[in-house]
Amino acid sequence: xxxxxxxxxxxxxxxxxxxxxxxxxxxxxxxxxxxxxxxxxxxxxxxxxxxxxxxxxxxxxxxxxxxxxxxxxxxxxxxxxxxxxxxxxxxxxxxxxxxxxxxxxxxxxxxxxxxxxxxxxxxxxxxxxxxxxxxxxxxxxxxxxxxxxxxxxxxxxxxxxxxxxxxxxxxxxxxxxxxxxxxxxxxxxxxxxxxxxxxxxxxxxxxxxxxxxxxxxxxxxxxxxxxxxxxxxxxxxxxxxxxxxxxxxxxxxxxxxxxxxxxxxxxxxxxxxxxxxxxxxxxxxxxxxxxxxxxxxxxxxxxxxxxxxxxxxxxxxxxxxxxxxxxxxxxxxxxxxxxxxxxxxxxxxxxxxxxxxxxxxxxxxx
Amino acid sequence: xxxxxxxxxxxxxxxxxxxxxxxxxxxxxxxxxxxxxxxxxxxxxxxxxxxxxxxxxxxxxxxxxxxxxxxxxxxxxxxxxxxxxxxxxxxxxxxxxxxxxxxxxxxxxxxxxxxxxxxxxxxxxxxxxxxxxxxxxxxxxxxxxxxxxxxxxxxxxxxxxxxxxxxxxxxxxxxxxxxxxxxxxxxxxxxxxxxxxxxxxxxxxxxxxxxxxxxxxxxxxxxxxxxxxxxxxxxxxxxxxxxxxxxxxxxxxxxxxxxxxxxxxxxxxxxxxxxxxxxxxxxxxxxxxxxxxxxxxxxxxxxxxxxxxxxxxxxxxxxxxxxxxxxxxxxxxxxxxxxxxxxxxxxxxxxxxxxxxxxxxxxxxxxxxxxxxxxxxxxxxxxxxxxxxxxxxxxxx
Ligand SMILES: Cc1cc2nc3c(=O)[nH]c(=O)nc-3n(C[C@H](O)[C@H](O)[C@H](O)COP(=O)(O)OP(=O)(O)OC[C@H]3O[C@@H](n4cnc5c(N)ncnc54)[C@H](O)[C@@H]3O)c2cc1C
Numbered sequence: 119x120x121x122x123x124x125x126x127x128x129x130x131x132x133x134x135x136x137x138x139x140x141x142x143x144x145x146x147x148x149x150x151x152x153x154x155x156x157x158x159x160x161x162x163x164x165x166x167x168x169x170x171x172x173x174x175x176x177x178x179x180x181x182x183x184x185x186x187x188x189x190x191x192x193x194x195x196x197x198x199x200x201x202x203x204x205x206x207x208x209x210x211x212x213x214x215x216x217x218x219x220x221x222x223x224x225x226x227x228x229x230x231x232x233x234x235x236x237x238x239x240x241x242x243x244x245x246x247x248x249x250x251x252x253x254x255x256x257x258x259x260x261x262x263x264x265x266x267x268x269x270x271x272x273x274x275x276x277x278x279x280x281x282x283x284x285x286x287x288x289x290x291x292x293x294x295x296x297x298x299x300x301x302x303x304x305x306x307x308x309x310x311x312x313x314x315x316x317x318x319x320x321x322x323x324x325x326x327x328x329x330x331x332x333x334x335x336x337x338x339x340x341x342x343x344x345x346x347x348x349x350x351x352x353x354x355x356x357x358x359x360x361x362x363x364x365x366x367x368x369x370x371x372x373x374x375x376x377x378x379x380x381x382x383x384x385x386x387x388x389x390x391x392x393x394x395x396x397x398x399x400x401x402x403x404x405x406x407x408x409x410x411x412x413x414x415x416x417x418x419x420x421x422x423x424x425x426x427x428x429x430x431x432x433x434x435x436x437x438x439x440x441x442x443x444x445x446x447x448x449x450x451x452x453x454x455x456x457x458x459x460x461x462x463x464x465x466x467x468x469x470x471x472x473x474x475x476x477x478x479x480x481x482x483x484x
Numbered sequence: 485x486x487x488x489x490x491x492x493x494x495x496x497x498x499x500x501x502x503x504x505x506x507x508x509x510x511x512x513x514x515x516x517x518x519x520x521x522x523x524x525x526x527x528x529x530x531x532x533x534x535x536x537x538x539x540x541x542x543x544x545x546x547x548x549x550x551x552x553x554x555x556x557x558x559x560x561x562x563x564x565x566x567x568x569x570x571x572x573x574x575x576x577x578x579x580x581x582x583x584x585x586x587x588x589x590x591x592x593x594x595x596x597x598x599x600x601x602x603x604x605x606x607x608x609x610x611x612x613x614x615x616x617x618x619x620x621x622x623x624x625x626x627x628x629x630x631x632x633x634x635x636x637x638x639x640x641x642x643x644x645x646x647x648x649x650x651x652x653x654x655x656x657x658x659x660x661x662x663x664x665x666x667x668x669x670x671x672x673x674x675x676x677x678x679x680x681x682x683x684x685x686x687x688x689x690x691x692x693x694x695x696x697x698x699x700x701x702x703x704x705x706x707x708x709x710x711x712x713x714x715x716x717x718x719x720x721x722x723x724x725x726x727x728x729x730x731x732x733x734x735x736x737x738x739x740x741x742x743x744x745x746x747x748x749x750x751x752x753x754x755x756x757x758x759x760x761x762x763x764x765x766x767x768x769x770x771x772x773x774x775x776x777x778x779x780x781x782x783x784x785x786x787x788x789x790x791x792x793x794x795x796x797x798x799x800x801x802x803x804x805x806x807x808x809x810x811x812x813x814x815x816x817x818x819x820x821x822x823x824x825x826x827x828x829x830x831x832x833x834x835x836x837x838x839x840x841x842x843x844x845x846x847x848x849x850x851x852x853x854x855x856x857x858x859x860x861x862x863x864x865x866x867x868x869x870x871x872x873x874x875x876x877x878x879x880x881x
Contacts, residue, residue, distance in 0.1 A: 243825070269825075269834075270825050270828075306833070306834065307834075308829070308834045308835075309829065309830045309831040309832075309834075310828040310829060310830055311828050311829075311830050311843060312828075313830070318834055373620075374622060374623045374624040374627075375623070375624045375627075376624075376627075379623075382860070383876070384860050384863065384864070385860070437850070440692075440850045440854075441850070441853060441854065441858070441859065444622050444623070444854055444858060445617065445622060445646070445647040445854060445855075447850075447854070448691050448692055448698075448850060448851050448854060449689050449690065449691060449692065449698070450689075450690035450691060450692055450694075451689070451690070454692075455692030455847070458692065458847075458850070459692070459847070462820060462827075462828065462846075463828050466824055466825050466827070466828055467825070470821060470824070472763065472765050472766055472769075472821060475765050476763065476764075476765055
């Protein structure tokens, strides 16, 4: 673990204690496929601890701890698979408004985000990811009309405010904010492997005020995605660390052939290899988060490094978690399957490991 | 069979399959995955196919005719398999009874046992489950505790089994039971238990794929007729080891098969100007897998031919099982990667049936390296038996 400041260490201890006491895996099970797909009471507690304002400036009621601070919380949430719209709202939403919003937009949204009063979702991906953005903003008498389909949109069901990417009349990519309850916004829930909040959103002639546009377009979007990826990588690292520790415990309790299965070298070596991957992943994740906070030039490269390592490491450990638990690891009752499914979802979100290897290659000039 | 008679069999098979295999089942054998889909028997076409195959005796093609087989030799069986594979057909009898118990009974069963049980297996009408594993006895199967006591005119069985696939749908169970507590392997017997016997209870356990064919099985003072013992008392471990070989053998079959991933890869990731898959990284890995699957299939064919010629191949079975589960698991991972976020669907709407089936198969595929003896156990057996490597001694470091 990086050397933390006193404030960061406090944040970590608080998050870790809260997760253990208030949001164990049983809470994640209860939230999965429930009507809201997250627990609003827990969400309120998270807001109460100030986590929604980690990226919000102090002037707007936040703590301004930066991405490193956010990553610390997100890692702890990853341990027990806490389902909440925190990443969408407090990281991506707050960053979008802070970096691309006018003074008015900031004053309007940031305090409410920090207080946990609004949930934000990023509606960017489309059905054919490589075909570019097809959603359109058409100029009308006052402002634009928005048409298009976004899928999958994480935390869409919970969202009050959507940040949507679309092409304007000049073909430039823009990000605009859209009220999730506006007329013409159609939200169809998706039931995915992890049972969390995700949906397809159809926009049919939704009126968008020009003042709802964010500054920055494609560049801002890429930056927001990088923030999301880095924080998700931190979460994945927490998930992987917990999956590993649970497995390690099992190696130290399950007996076959009159001995602990952890005494078999075939398993010992693989356990050590997993720990080694976790060590490398941590270095990459921490470096990526710090690079974003510092505005470093190689931030994107580090983000791709982190997301690729987190994806590979988490999937490896989740596979081993199932394998080393034997039959019980294949049952719905056991947690291994939850980690295994969540691993696939997080890896596929905002580019899986293969995508980030290609991106790293491009950025590094290969 | 040779030359002309094989050609005739091939022509017959081709014609018969075209007329009798329900096209709705092509390339989707519902049995291996047993996911959310209704149990295969709920499917009218599947039942039709099973009954036609039973009548044709091609469900147990190598078994003697008196037991419902067609008495074909290995070459003939291979021709049948090839013709079925060509059109995406499958052998509906390939379930626990046929792949594991049948060949074991042919070797160890009494005449009466064979006559009683084999025809039901060959026709797919009688379903079997395997009652081996217990909560404390998985990899270390021989530590099993289910007690079996000789009551003079019957056996009395008392204990608990777990991970019993299909127990909730089975008519019969072949189980390992303890008839002597003073020794480990040599206190085990092999027993056939009618699932309708009083005292047999099953409780389904849901798998991570959503499937509910997995069970706990409780045996509470179950009376079993004396003649249901296979082999002699306390000699069941030898029977079980033979059965496990058949199980591994069947588990390494067909793992390298499946339609090429190239069309879906083209569809999902596109091609560059040279017609190559546009993602170089994924292309390399897809090809790497395709080549391994190819080599694996060639290996299956080669070992099959060697076995037919009487060469010793049994010691390769553990390695083949691991190669096979590896190839199949890697394929499932690649399919998921190709599907991207489209592969993350658990239930509709918003996902196609194929997409959701891919996810279920990917989940189910994790079991390949656990059941039938785990990956690690196969490697232990191969290291010891095939390579002659010694057991470790405590080294204290
Ligand atoms: C889908 C599915 C279907 C099944 N169907 C049946 C069935 O129909 N009937 C039946 O009887 N059983 C069935 N099983 C049970 C299966 O055979 C056992 O799960 C398997 O033998 C492993 O036992 P276990 O689950 O107790 O794991 P354990 O034996 O506890 O193993 C836990 C881990 O330790 C490893 N390990 C254990 N010993 C060693 C060693 N010496 N060296 C290195 N590693 C070791 C294992 O490989 C595994 O990774 C099924 C299992 C699954 C998953």
